[in-house]
Amino acid sequence: MNHILNISAYKFVPLPDAAALRERLHEQALALALKGTVLLAEEGINLFLAGPAEAVRGFVAQLRQDPRFTDLQPKESWSAEQPFRRMRVKLKREIIRMDHPTIRPDSSHPEGRAPAVDAATVRRWLGQGHDDAGRPVVTLDTRNAFEVDHGTFEGAIDWRIAKFTEFPQALLAHKDELMDKTVVSFCTGGIRCEKAAIFMREAGLEHVWQLEGGILKYFEETDGAHYQGRCFVFDEREALDKELRAAA
Template sequence: MTSILNISVYKFVQLHDTAALRDSLLARAIELELKGTILLAAEGINLFVAGAADAVRAFVATLQADARFADLAPKESWSDAQPFRKMLVKVKREIIRMDVPAIQPDFSAPTGRAPAVSAATVRRWLDSGVDDEGRPVVTLDTRNAFEVDVGAFDNAIDWRIGKFSEFPAALAAHRAELEGKTVVSYCTGGIRCEKAAMLMRASGLPHVYQLEGGILKYFEETDGAHYHGDCFVFDERRAVDSELKSST
Protein backbone atom coordinates (compact mmCIF):
# COMPACT_ATOMS: atom_id res chain seq x y z
CA MET A 1 0.00 0.00 0.00
CA THR A 2 1.39 3.39 -1.01
CA SER A 3 1.09 5.21 2.28
CA ILE A 4 3.91 7.76 2.15
CA LEU A 5 3.21 11.16 0.58
CA ASN A 6 6.21 12.82 -1.07
CA ILE A 7 6.16 16.53 -1.88
CA SER A 8 8.55 18.88 -3.60
CA VAL A 9 8.26 22.62 -4.07
CA TYR A 10 10.45 25.69 -4.37
CA LYS A 11 9.95 29.42 -4.37
CA PHE A 12 12.30 32.28 -5.06
CA VAL A 13 11.38 34.94 -2.52
CA GLN A 14 13.51 37.20 -0.37
CA LEU A 15 14.15 35.71 3.07
CA HIS A 16 15.92 37.74 5.76
CA ASP A 17 15.42 35.31 8.66
CA THR A 18 16.86 32.06 7.36
CA ALA A 19 18.44 30.98 10.65
CA ALA A 20 15.23 31.44 12.65
CA LEU A 21 13.22 29.86 9.85
CA ARG A 22 15.55 26.87 9.82
CA ASP A 23 14.98 26.27 13.52
CA SER A 24 11.20 26.61 13.38
CA LEU A 25 10.76 24.43 10.29
CA LEU A 26 13.03 21.72 11.66
CA ALA A 27 11.10 21.65 14.93
CA ARG A 28 7.75 21.45 13.13
CA ALA A 29 8.95 18.71 10.76
CA ILE A 30 10.30 16.62 13.64
CA GLU A 31 7.05 17.12 15.55
CA LEU A 32 5.17 15.71 12.55
CA GLU A 33 7.68 12.85 12.13
CA LEU A 34 8.63 13.94 8.61
CA LYS A 35 11.87 13.26 6.80
CA GLY A 36 13.52 15.00 3.86
CA THR A 37 15.58 18.05 3.02
CA ILE A 38 14.74 21.75 3.14
CA LEU A 39 17.17 24.31 1.74
CA LEU A 40 16.89 27.97 2.71
CA ALA A 41 18.79 30.95 1.34
CA ALA A 42 18.31 34.67 1.03
CA GLU A 43 16.81 33.91 -2.40
CA GLY A 44 14.12 31.46 -1.23
CA ILE A 45 13.18 27.91 -0.25
CA ASN A 46 13.53 24.49 -1.86
CA LEU A 47 12.14 21.41 -0.16
CA PHE A 48 11.61 17.67 -0.50
CA VAL A 49 9.64 16.15 2.37
CA ALA A 50 7.88 12.83 2.94
CA GLY A 51 5.71 11.23 5.60
CA ALA A 52 2.14 10.36 6.50
CA ALA A 53 -0.29 12.32 4.32
CA ASP A 54 -1.97 14.18 7.18
CA ALA A 55 1.40 15.16 8.62
CA VAL A 56 2.77 16.36 5.28
CA ARG A 57 -0.31 18.46 4.62
CA ALA A 58 -0.16 19.90 8.14
CA PHE A 59 3.42 20.93 7.42
CA VAL A 60 2.38 22.58 4.16
CA ALA A 61 -0.34 24.45 6.07
CA THR A 62 2.32 25.68 8.49
CA LEU A 63 4.36 27.01 5.58
CA GLN A 64 1.34 28.62 3.91
CA ALA A 65 0.49 30.47 7.12
CA ASP A 66 3.61 32.54 6.38
CA ALA A 67 2.58 35.18 3.81
CA ARG A 68 5.80 34.61 1.88
CA PHE A 69 4.80 30.98 1.26
CA ALA A 70 1.02 31.37 1.04
CA ASP A 71 0.92 30.36 -2.62
CA LEU A 72 3.11 27.25 -2.36
CA ALA A 73 1.60 24.41 -4.39
CA PRO A 74 3.75 21.30 -3.88
CA LYS A 75 3.97 18.50 -6.42
CA GLU A 76 2.83 15.20 -4.89
CA SER A 77 3.74 11.56 -5.44
CA TRP A 78 3.35 8.39 -3.37
CA SER A 79 5.66 5.61 -2.26
CA ASP A 80 5.43 2.40 -0.26
CA ALA A 81 8.26 3.37 2.07
CA GLN A 82 9.88 6.50 3.48
CA PRO A 83 12.46 7.54 0.85
CA PHE A 84 14.53 9.73 3.20
CA ARG A 85 16.70 8.68 6.12
CA LYS A 86 16.55 11.86 8.19
CA MET A 87 15.16 15.38 8.36
CA LEU A 88 17.59 18.11 7.36
CA VAL A 89 17.04 21.87 7.17
CA LYS A 90 20.05 23.77 5.83
CA VAL A 91 20.87 27.41 5.20
CA LYS A 92 22.82 27.83 1.96
CA ARG A 93 24.15 30.67 -0.17
CA GLU A 94 21.75 29.68 -2.99
CA ILE A 95 18.89 27.18 -2.99
CA ILE A 96 20.27 26.02 -6.33
CA ARG A 97 23.86 27.05 -6.97
CA MET A 98 24.66 28.72 -10.28
CA ASP A 99 27.24 31.31 -9.14
CA VAL A 100 25.79 34.15 -11.24
CA PRO A 101 24.81 36.84 -8.72
CA ALA A 102 23.10 38.95 -11.39
CA ILE A 103 20.44 36.26 -11.83
CA GLN A 104 18.10 36.84 -8.91
CA PRO A 105 14.64 35.29 -9.37
CA ASP A 106 11.96 36.73 -7.10
CA PHE A 107 8.39 35.48 -7.46
CA SER A 108 7.08 38.56 -5.65
CA ALA A 109 8.37 40.87 -8.39
CA PRO A 110 6.46 41.33 -11.69
CA THR A 111 9.54 40.47 -13.77
CA GLY A 112 11.15 38.19 -11.21
CA ARG A 113 10.36 34.92 -12.96
CA ALA A 114 11.46 33.32 -16.18
CA PRO A 115 8.63 33.05 -18.72
CA ALA A 116 7.00 29.65 -18.25
CA VAL A 117 5.08 27.31 -20.53
CA SER A 118 2.65 24.65 -19.35
CA ALA A 119 3.14 20.92 -19.70
CA ALA A 120 0.17 20.68 -22.09
CA THR A 121 1.60 23.39 -24.32
CA VAL A 122 5.03 21.75 -24.41
CA ARG A 123 3.44 18.46 -25.38
CA ARG A 124 1.51 20.16 -28.19
CA TRP A 125 4.61 21.97 -29.43
CA LEU A 126 6.61 18.73 -29.44
CA ASP A 127 3.82 17.00 -31.37
CA SER A 128 4.29 19.49 -34.21
CA GLY A 129 7.94 20.43 -33.73
CA VAL A 130 7.15 24.15 -33.77
CA ASP A 131 5.65 26.70 -31.39
CA ASP A 132 2.46 28.67 -32.01
CA GLU A 133 4.36 31.10 -34.26
CA GLY A 134 5.90 28.33 -36.36
CA ARG A 135 9.34 28.63 -34.82
CA PRO A 136 11.35 25.38 -34.33
CA VAL A 137 11.17 24.12 -30.75
CA VAL A 138 14.05 22.48 -28.90
CA THR A 139 14.20 21.19 -25.35
CA LEU A 140 17.29 21.89 -23.26
CA ASP A 141 18.09 19.65 -20.30
CA THR A 142 19.59 21.66 -17.45
CA ARG A 143 20.26 18.65 -15.21
CA ASN A 144 23.50 16.83 -14.48
CA ALA A 145 24.62 14.24 -17.01
CA PHE A 146 23.93 11.24 -14.75
CA GLU A 147 20.31 12.41 -14.33
CA VAL A 148 19.86 12.79 -18.07
CA ASP A 149 21.07 9.22 -18.54
CA VAL A 150 18.09 7.93 -16.53
CA GLY A 151 15.58 9.61 -18.83
CA ALA A 152 15.05 12.72 -20.93
CA PHE A 153 12.91 14.32 -23.60
CA ASP A 154 13.45 12.91 -27.08
CA ASN A 155 16.26 14.72 -28.91
CA ALA A 156 16.85 17.08 -25.97
CA ILE A 157 19.98 19.20 -26.01
CA ASP A 158 22.30 17.84 -23.35
CA TRP A 159 25.54 19.68 -22.62
CA ARG A 160 26.74 16.90 -20.24
CA ILE A 161 27.31 19.19 -17.30
CA GLY A 162 28.50 17.62 -14.06
CA LYS A 163 26.86 20.20 -11.80
CA PHE A 164 24.53 23.13 -12.32
CA SER A 165 27.24 25.74 -11.67
CA GLU A 166 28.78 24.59 -14.99
CA PHE A 167 25.68 25.68 -16.91
CA PRO A 168 26.77 29.32 -17.53
CA ALA A 169 30.02 28.21 -19.18
CA ALA A 170 28.16 25.62 -21.25
CA LEU A 171 25.73 28.30 -22.42
CA ALA A 172 28.61 30.55 -23.43
CA ALA A 173 30.13 27.71 -25.46
CA HIS A 174 26.91 26.58 -27.16
CA ARG A 175 24.73 29.68 -27.34
CA ALA A 176 24.91 29.91 -31.15
CA GLU A 177 23.07 26.60 -31.60
CA LEU A 178 20.03 28.06 -29.87
CA GLU A 179 19.69 31.13 -32.11
CA GLY A 180 16.41 31.36 -34.02
CA LYS A 181 14.72 28.63 -31.98
CA THR A 182 12.19 28.48 -29.20
CA VAL A 183 14.03 26.92 -26.30
CA VAL A 184 12.19 25.08 -23.51
CA SER A 185 14.54 24.55 -20.59
CA TYR A 186 13.58 21.77 -18.23
CA CYS A 187 14.71 19.98 -15.09
CA THR A 188 13.21 17.74 -12.42
CA GLY A 189 10.87 20.14 -10.65
CA GLY A 190 11.52 23.57 -12.13
CA ILE A 191 14.14 25.21 -9.97
CA ARG A 192 17.18 24.77 -12.23
CA CYS A 193 15.35 25.56 -15.45
CA GLU A 194 14.00 28.72 -13.78
CA LYS A 195 17.48 30.13 -13.33
CA ALA A 196 18.71 28.70 -16.63
CA ALA A 197 15.91 30.35 -18.60
CA MET A 198 16.57 33.70 -16.94
CA LEU A 199 20.27 33.44 -17.76
CA MET A 200 19.55 32.59 -21.40
CA ARG A 201 17.13 35.52 -21.68
CA ALA A 202 19.76 37.79 -20.17
CA SER A 203 22.26 36.53 -22.77
CA GLY A 204 20.02 37.88 -25.54
CA LEU A 205 18.05 34.79 -26.54
CA PRO A 206 14.47 36.11 -26.82
CA HIS A 207 12.44 32.90 -27.16
CA VAL A 208 13.35 30.96 -24.04
CA TYR A 209 10.84 29.42 -21.63
CA GLN A 210 10.97 27.11 -18.65
CA LEU A 211 8.79 24.04 -18.43
CA GLU A 212 6.46 24.96 -15.58
CA GLY A 213 6.93 22.46 -12.76
CA GLY A 214 9.60 20.51 -14.60
CA ILE A 215 9.45 16.84 -15.56
CA LEU A 216 7.38 15.91 -12.52
CA LYS A 217 4.61 18.31 -13.50
CA TYR A 218 4.84 17.09 -17.11
CA PHE A 219 4.26 13.53 -15.89
CA GLU A 220 1.39 14.70 -13.69
CA GLU A 221 -0.43 16.69 -16.37
CA THR A 222 0.26 14.74 -19.57
CA ASP A 223 0.68 11.15 -20.71
CA GLY A 224 4.47 11.53 -20.73
CA ALA A 225 4.70 11.55 -24.52
CA HIS A 226 8.04 12.67 -26.02
CA TYR A 227 9.89 11.63 -22.87
CA HIS A 228 11.80 8.36 -22.69
CA GLY A 229 13.00 6.63 -19.54
CA ASP A 230 12.38 7.66 -15.94
CA CYS A 231 13.05 10.79 -13.93
CA PHE A 232 15.91 10.72 -11.45
CA VAL A 233 14.98 11.95 -7.97
CA PHE A 234 17.31 12.73 -5.06
CA ASP A 235 15.97 10.24 -2.54
CA GLU A 236 16.05 6.49 -2.01
CA ARG A 237 13.47 5.88 -4.74
CA ARG A 238 16.23 6.95 -7.17
CA ALA A 239 13.76 7.43 -10.03
CA VAL A 240 10.04 7.69 -10.81
CA ASP A 241 8.19 6.71 -13.96
CA SER A 242 5.65 8.70 -15.95
CA GLU A 243 2.96 7.68 -13.45
CA LEU A 244 5.07 9.19 -10.65
CA LYS A 245 5.67 5.76 -9.15
CA SER A 246 9.02 4.47 -7.99
CA SER A 247 10.59 2.71 -10.97
CA THR A 248 12.21 -0.70 -10.77
Protein backbone atom coordinates in the same frame (compact mmCIF):
# COMPACT_ATOMS: atom_id res chain seq x y z
CA MET B 1 0.41 -0.19 -0.57
CA ASN B 2 1.75 3.30 -1.29
CA HIS B 3 0.94 5.22 1.88
CA ILE B 4 3.90 7.63 2.06
CA LEU B 5 3.28 11.03 0.48
CA ASN B 6 6.36 12.62 -1.14
CA ILE B 7 6.39 16.32 -2.00
CA SER B 8 8.81 18.69 -3.64
CA ALA B 9 8.44 22.45 -3.95
CA TYR B 10 10.49 25.59 -4.28
CA LYS B 11 9.96 29.31 -4.34
CA PHE B 12 12.29 32.17 -5.05
CA VAL B 13 11.34 34.89 -2.57
CA PRO B 14 13.52 37.10 -0.35
CA LEU B 15 14.12 35.45 3.04
CA PRO B 16 16.28 37.81 5.12
CA ASP B 17 15.21 35.82 8.21
CA ALA B 18 16.37 32.47 6.82
CA ALA B 19 18.32 31.55 9.96
CA ALA B 20 15.33 32.07 12.28
CA LEU B 21 13.05 30.34 9.79
CA ARG B 22 15.35 27.32 9.81
CA GLU B 23 14.78 26.74 13.52
CA ARG B 24 11.02 27.02 13.25
CA LEU B 25 10.66 24.73 10.24
CA HIS B 26 13.01 22.15 11.75
CA GLU B 27 10.93 21.99 14.92
CA GLN B 28 7.67 21.71 12.97
CA ALA B 29 9.00 18.94 10.71
CA LEU B 30 10.34 16.92 13.65
CA ALA B 31 7.06 17.32 15.55
CA LEU B 32 5.26 15.79 12.57
CA ALA B 33 7.84 12.97 12.23
CA LEU B 34 8.66 13.99 8.67
CA LYS B 35 11.88 13.17 6.86
CA GLY B 36 13.60 14.89 3.98
CA THR B 37 15.49 18.10 3.26
CA VAL B 38 14.57 21.77 3.37
CA LEU B 39 17.07 24.25 1.93
CA LEU B 40 16.82 27.91 2.88
CA ALA B 41 18.74 30.90 1.53
CA GLU B 42 18.20 34.60 1.20
CA GLU B 43 16.85 33.88 -2.28
CA GLY B 44 14.15 31.40 -1.23
CA ILE B 45 13.19 27.86 -0.20
CA ASN B 46 13.59 24.41 -1.76
CA LEU B 47 12.10 21.36 -0.06
CA PHE B 48 11.73 17.60 -0.39
CA LEU B 49 9.64 15.91 2.30
CA ALA B 50 7.96 12.56 2.91
CA GLY B 51 5.65 11.04 5.51
CA PRO B 52 1.99 10.20 6.14
CA ALA B 53 -0.26 12.41 4.04
CA GLU B 54 -1.88 14.14 7.01
CA ALA B 55 1.51 15.10 8.45
CA VAL B 56 2.96 16.30 5.15
CA ARG B 57 -0.08 18.37 4.28
CA GLY B 58 -0.15 19.71 7.83
CA PHE B 59 3.41 20.97 7.41
CA VAL B 60 2.49 22.65 4.12
CA ALA B 61 -0.55 24.26 5.75
CA GLN B 62 1.67 25.67 8.51
CA LEU B 63 4.15 26.93 5.93
CA ARG B 64 1.40 28.69 3.97
CA GLN B 65 0.48 30.73 7.04
CA ASP B 66 3.57 32.77 6.18
CA PRO B 67 2.38 35.24 3.48
CA ARG B 68 5.52 34.57 1.47
CA PHE B 69 4.50 30.93 0.96
CA THR B 70 0.72 31.13 0.54
CA ASP B 71 0.93 30.17 -3.14
CA LEU B 72 3.35 27.27 -2.67
CA GLN B 73 2.15 24.36 -4.81
CA PRO B 74 4.04 21.14 -4.02
CA LYS B 75 4.32 18.33 -6.54
CA GLU B 76 3.10 15.05 -5.06
CA SER B 77 3.97 11.39 -5.55
CA TRP B 78 3.50 8.24 -3.45
CA SER B 79 5.72 5.43 -2.26
CA ALA B 80 5.41 2.30 -0.15
CA GLU B 81 8.46 3.17 1.97
CA GLN B 82 9.97 6.31 3.46
CA PRO B 83 12.63 7.40 0.91
CA PHE B 84 14.60 9.63 3.30
CA ARG B 85 16.70 8.58 6.28
CA ARG B 86 16.50 11.76 8.36
CA MET B 87 15.14 15.29 8.54
CA ARG B 88 17.47 18.15 7.63
CA VAL B 89 16.86 21.88 7.37
CA LYS B 90 19.93 23.63 6.02
CA LEU B 91 21.04 27.19 5.37
CA LYS B 92 22.73 27.71 2.01
CA ARG B 93 24.12 30.60 0.00
CA GLU B 94 21.80 29.59 -2.87
CA ILE B 95 18.93 27.10 -2.90
CA ILE B 96 20.33 25.91 -6.20
CA ARG B 97 23.95 26.84 -6.77
CA MET B 98 24.79 28.64 -10.01
CA ASP B 99 27.53 31.01 -8.80
CA HIS B 100 25.91 33.93 -10.64
CA PRO B 101 24.63 36.20 -7.87
CA THR B 102 22.92 38.56 -10.33
CA ILE B 103 20.52 35.76 -11.31
CA ARG B 104 17.97 36.19 -8.52
CA PRO B 105 14.44 35.12 -9.49
CA ASP B 106 11.75 36.52 -7.21
CA SER B 107 8.35 34.85 -7.33
CA SER B 108 6.76 37.75 -5.47
CA HIS B 109 7.42 39.96 -8.50
CA PRO B 110 6.34 38.52 -11.90
CA GLU B 111 9.02 40.52 -13.71
CA GLY B 112 11.62 38.70 -11.64
CA ARG B 113 10.68 35.26 -12.94
CA ALA B 114 11.64 33.60 -16.18
CA PRO B 115 8.77 33.22 -18.67
CA ALA B 116 7.12 29.84 -18.07
CA VAL B 117 5.17 27.50 -20.31
CA ASP B 118 2.82 24.84 -18.96
CA ALA B 119 3.13 21.10 -19.51
CA ALA B 120 0.17 20.78 -21.89
CA THR B 121 1.56 23.49 -24.18
CA VAL B 122 5.01 21.90 -24.26
CA ARG B 123 3.44 18.55 -25.15
CA ARG B 124 1.52 20.19 -27.99
CA TRP B 125 4.56 22.08 -29.27
CA LEU B 126 6.65 18.91 -29.29
CA GLY B 127 3.91 17.04 -31.10
CA GLN B 128 3.65 19.62 -33.85
CA GLY B 129 7.39 20.39 -33.94
CA HIS B 130 7.06 24.15 -33.55
CA ASP B 131 5.59 26.77 -31.25
CA ASP B 132 2.43 28.77 -31.96
CA ALA B 133 4.43 31.27 -34.00
CA GLY B 134 5.82 28.50 -36.22
CA ARG B 135 9.30 28.69 -34.72
CA PRO B 136 11.25 25.41 -34.25
CA VAL B 137 11.16 24.20 -30.64
CA VAL B 138 14.08 22.58 -28.82
CA THR B 139 14.20 21.28 -25.27
CA LEU B 140 17.30 21.98 -23.19
CA ASP B 141 18.10 19.66 -20.28
CA THR B 142 19.68 21.70 -17.48
CA ARG B 143 20.37 18.68 -15.24
CA ASN B 144 23.62 16.89 -14.53
CA ALA B 145 24.71 14.18 -16.97
CA PHE B 146 24.03 11.27 -14.60
CA GLU B 147 20.44 12.47 -14.16
CA VAL B 148 19.94 12.78 -17.90
CA ASP B 149 21.11 9.19 -18.32
CA HIS B 150 17.97 7.98 -16.51
CA GLY B 151 15.71 9.67 -19.04
CA THR B 152 15.01 12.90 -20.91
CA PHE B 153 12.84 14.38 -23.66
CA GLU B 154 13.31 12.96 -27.15
CA GLY B 155 16.03 14.94 -28.92
CA ALA B 156 16.76 17.12 -25.90
CA ILE B 157 19.96 19.14 -25.89
CA ASP B 158 22.34 17.68 -23.32
CA TRP B 159 25.69 19.37 -22.75
CA ARG B 160 26.84 16.65 -20.31
CA ILE B 161 27.46 19.05 -17.46
CA ALA B 162 28.66 17.54 -14.19
CA LYS B 163 27.15 20.26 -11.98
CA PHE B 164 24.82 23.19 -12.48
CA THR B 165 27.60 25.74 -12.02
CA GLU B 166 28.90 24.56 -15.42
CA PHE B 167 25.68 25.55 -17.18
CA PRO B 168 26.49 29.25 -17.83
CA GLN B 169 29.75 28.48 -19.62
CA ALA B 170 28.11 25.69 -21.63
CA LEU B 171 25.35 28.05 -22.71
CA LEU B 172 27.77 30.73 -23.83
CA ALA B 173 29.69 28.15 -25.87
CA HIS B 174 26.52 26.98 -27.68
CA LYS B 175 24.42 30.15 -27.70
CA ASP B 176 24.63 30.76 -31.45
CA GLU B 177 23.08 27.35 -32.13
CA LEU B 178 19.91 28.44 -30.31
CA MET B 179 19.41 31.96 -31.66
CA ASP B 180 16.66 31.14 -34.20
CA LYS B 181 14.77 28.64 -32.03
CA THR B 182 12.27 28.59 -29.19
CA VAL B 183 14.14 27.05 -26.27
CA VAL B 184 12.28 25.27 -23.46
CA SER B 185 14.62 24.67 -20.53
CA PHE B 186 13.65 21.90 -18.13
CA CYS B 187 14.82 20.08 -15.02
CA THR B 188 13.34 17.79 -12.36
CA GLY B 189 11.02 20.21 -10.57
CA GLY B 190 11.59 23.62 -12.11
CA ILE B 191 14.22 25.25 -9.92
CA ARG B 192 17.27 24.88 -12.17
CA CYS B 193 15.47 25.68 -15.40
CA GLU B 194 14.16 28.89 -13.81
CA LYS B 195 17.66 30.22 -13.23
CA ALA B 196 18.81 28.80 -16.56
CA ALA B 197 16.08 30.58 -18.50
CA ILE B 198 16.89 33.92 -16.87
CA PHE B 199 20.58 33.48 -17.67
CA MET B 200 19.75 32.66 -21.30
CA ARG B 201 17.62 35.79 -21.58
CA GLU B 202 20.42 37.91 -20.17
CA ALA B 203 22.82 36.26 -22.66
CA GLY B 204 20.69 37.55 -25.53
CA LEU B 205 18.40 34.64 -26.41
CA GLU B 206 14.96 36.06 -27.08
CA HIS B 207 12.65 33.04 -27.29
CA VAL B 208 13.32 31.21 -24.04
CA TRP B 209 10.87 29.49 -21.67
CA GLN B 210 11.08 27.32 -18.60
CA LEU B 211 8.90 24.22 -18.28
CA GLU B 212 6.63 25.13 -15.38
CA GLY B 213 7.06 22.58 -12.59
CA GLY B 214 9.71 20.61 -14.47
CA ILE B 215 9.53 16.97 -15.49
CA LEU B 216 7.52 15.94 -12.44
CA LYS B 217 4.73 18.38 -13.28
CA TYR B 218 4.89 17.25 -16.92
CA PHE B 219 4.32 13.66 -15.79
CA GLU B 220 1.51 14.78 -13.48
CA GLU B 221 -0.37 16.86 -16.06
CA THR B 222 0.22 14.91 -19.30
CA ASP B 223 0.65 11.33 -20.46
CA GLY B 224 4.42 11.82 -20.58
CA ALA B 225 4.55 11.79 -24.38
CA HIS B 226 7.89 12.76 -25.96
CA TYR B 227 9.79 11.75 -22.82
CA GLN B 228 11.97 8.64 -22.83
CA GLY B 229 12.93 6.73 -19.69
CA ARG B 230 12.49 7.79 -16.08
CA CYS B 231 13.08 10.93 -14.05
CA PHE B 232 15.92 10.81 -11.53
CA VAL B 233 15.02 12.01 -8.02
CA PHE B 234 17.36 12.74 -5.13
CA ASP B 235 16.10 10.14 -2.66
CA GLU B 236 16.17 6.38 -2.24
CA ARG B 237 13.53 5.83 -4.92
CA GLU B 238 16.23 6.87 -7.43
CA ALA B 239 13.92 7.42 -10.43
CA LEU B 240 10.20 7.72 -11.19
CA ASP B 241 8.26 6.59 -14.23
CA LYS B 242 5.60 8.61 -16.08
CA GLU B 243 3.04 7.51 -13.49
CA LEU B 244 5.29 8.98 -10.76
CA ARG B 245 6.02 5.49 -9.46
CA ALA B 246 9.37 4.20 -8.26
CA ALA B 247 11.01 1.20 -9.93
CA ALA B 248 9.65 -2.10 -8.65
